[in-house]
Each structure stands twice: as C-alpha cells, then as structure tokens.
Amino acid sequence: MDEYRQTTAADASLPAHARSSLNHCNLPPVILGSLTFQHHPAPLSLDGVAELHDALFQSLDGIDDATRRAENFQDYMRSGFLLDHPEEAGLPERPGKKHRGRADYLRILRGWLFDPDSKEAAVLKGWVESRFGLLPRNHQGPVGDINSLPYQAYLAARTQGLYNTNALESQLDLLYTYCQYEIARQFPGQTHLTLYRGINRINEHEVLHQPGRHRYILVLNNINSFTGNRERADEFGDYILEAAIPLSKLAYLPGLLPGRLSGEDEYLVIGGVYEVNLSAF
Structure with a gap:
C-alpha cells in the first residue's frame, strides 16, 4: 500500500459501525463525525x-x-x-x-x-x-x-x-x-485548538488510513481526554497524538468551573474521525 496516496472519501467518512442514524444535534452523525468536519468545523447545538x-x-x-x-x-x-x-x-x-x-x-x-x-x-x-x-x-x-x-x-x-x-x-x-x-x-473567531493525548500503541485506535510516516487518520472513541500540555501527555503513554481539535467538539475545557474539579488541565473532546500526528516524546 502506498502510504502517501491521497485521502479518499472512504478514509474521511465515519464508518457506519461507529455511528447511529439519529441524534439530537443540528448536524447528523455522518457529518459531524467526519474528517471534513475536523478540517472545516461548524457550530454544534443540541436540540432546544x-x-x-x-x-x-x-x-x-x-x-x-x-x-x-x-x-x-x-x-x-x-x-x-x-x-x-x-x-x-x-x-x-x-x-x-x-x-x-x-x-x-x-x-x-x-x-x-x-x-x-x-x-x-x-x-x-x-x-x-x-x-x-x-x-x-x-x-x-x-x-x-x-x-x-x-x-x-x-x-x-x-x-x-x-x-x-x-x-x-x-x-x-x-x-x-x-x-x-x-x-x-x-476564543472569538477561533476554530481549533492544538491538543495532545498520550498513548502506548497506535493500534489501540481504529486506523482508517496512513497518509504519511507520522500522520494517521483514525476513529477516536466518542469522548476522549486531551491536554494542552505536550509534557503532560507524555505521562500517559510512550507516544503522543497531536490533533487540531474543533472548538465545537469540546464538551469541557480547563477552568470552565474554577475550583470544582481536580485534573482541570483536561479537555473532553467529542470523537469521530481525526487526522493526527504521532510522535515519541
């Protein structure tokens, strides 16, 4: 397989087994869970x-x-x-x-x-x-x-x-x-944050495509912990995933509720298909 071939529509789409047909959001799962959404996000709102x-x-x-x-x-x-x-x-x-x-x-x-x-x-x-x-x-x-x-x-x-x-x-x-x-x-006018996640093996995730030596397109769990501190991510694995996370896919961010939670350096990231860079610390 040529790992540098261009990403196809199949690579970018959220697999059917990772989504349901219905939700309570302004966009359907196949769209908000896609690679295209990561690259070109839109606001997400829950019904009513x-x-x-x-x-x-x-x-x-x-x-x-x-x-x-x-x-x-x-x-x-x-x-x-x-x-x-x-x-x-x-x-x-x-x-x-x-x-x-x-x-x-x-x-x-x-x-x-x-x-x-x-x-x-x-x-x-x-x-x-x-x-x-x-x-x-x-x-x-x-x-x-x-x-x-x-x-x-x-x-x-x-x-x-x-x-x-x-x-x-x-x-x-x-x-x-x-x-x-x-x-x-x-974050007025901003669409993404660069966040990090420590892992031990890339095969812990469902890899759809590898467009480059250190670049992967994969399916994340439907909700995940990330951090904005690369050194902090190293504490949780031998390798680090780096991803541009759409702000509309953040369910929680550090300091949202000051003084109420320990581990407030964690971001809760809604999943789907993501393009990430993988590196050793």
Whole structure:
C-alpha cells in the first residue's frame, strides 16, 4: 500500500459501525463525525437546550468576568435541577441506601477524570451517543457493534449510572451548551485548538488510513481526554497524538468551573474521525 496516496472519501467518512442514524444535534452523525468536519468545523447545538435556558444565557451576557459567569452557571444548575434538594425532584432519601439523586453533572465529570471506564464514564459516553450519534469505540476494552457483548456490557453500565438520577443527561446538555457559550466568548473567531493525548500503541485506535510516516487518520472513541500540555501527555503513554481539535467538539475545557474539579488541565473532546500526528516524546 502506498502510504502517501491521497485521502479518499472512504478514509474521511465515519464508518457506519461507529455511528447511529439519529441524534439530537443540528448536524447528523455522518457529518459531524467526519474528517471534513475536523478540517472545516461548524457550530454544534443540541436540540432546544439554548432556547429552554435562554434566561440563563441572557443573564450571562451582561457579566464580563468568566469566574462570575461560572458561579452563576453553577447556581442556575443547583436551582434549576434541585441539586441541593433532590427530594423536591421526587427522589426521597431511603435510609441505608445510596442516594442516586446525588449523581449530578459534577460527579459524572469526577468519575470520568478518575476512571474513563467507570459507570460515570459510561453515562458520559451514552450522552454523546444519544446527543451526537457517535457510538463508543472503547469501554473497558474495544466495543464492537450494537449487537456485540461488549456493547451490551457498556449499555448495562450506562443504565446503572443513570438509574434513579435527576435529569442527568439534561444536566450534561446544559453543561455542553454553557461550555460552547464560554468558548465563543473566550476564543472569538477561533476554530481549533492544538491538543495532545498520550498513548502506548497506535493500534489501540481504529486506523482508517496512513497518509504519511507520522500522520494517521483514525476513529477516536466518542469522548476522549486531551491536554494542552505536550509534557503532560507524555505521562500517559510512550507516544503522543497531536490533533487540531474543533472548538465545537469540546464538551469541557480547563477552568470552565474554577475550583470544582481536580485534573482541570483536561479537555473532553467529542470523537469521530481525526487526522493526527504521532510522535515519541
């Protein structure tokens, strides 16, 4: 095979086994998950979320300080989803049993940062699947198609993580929408960030094409951790993936919620087909 041949449409397209036919976004999975989208991104919006919470974003428009906006956002989340009073959302305390109503968007983020194969991570991957139509490619190991046993195990973990919680995926909808709002204010006119991810083997990913010695076109998991610090990426593998990440594919970025999460140097990147450079540190 000539590794320097031009990329074809098949190389650039998101494979059918990595996407569903439906989502809750303004663009279909086959488009937002494609290599073309990485090179020429467009804004992504979740159906009805910004409109439903218009009062929040109108109030944020008048605040110049990003930290104050984050505080207002978190106050809105607490009041809008009754996070401090889950019993008012119909989730009464049951003595001797774990209160699942306490599983909020912050706990999902913490769970992901602690273990990307946890139940919380399965919820996050399931949210990406539902909202963007991108199927997970890895959860506690490679995930096959929707009929495979690994996919069914992932579904079970996702269901356990969502059971008896308070509109958890709607909380993640608003977190993503707020993240995109902040990106528009903090990076006006910018479309991409160069980010890094440490890996041990390139065959951990589904490689579609290798257009150059150190360049790969591959399918990323439907959500992934990246960092803006190349040295930091080296702590997580022998090789480093470097990619131009569309800002519209960021679900979380460092400092979005100041002081609330450890490991805040992580970016959460929605997956699909990406062209990356691979190098040793």
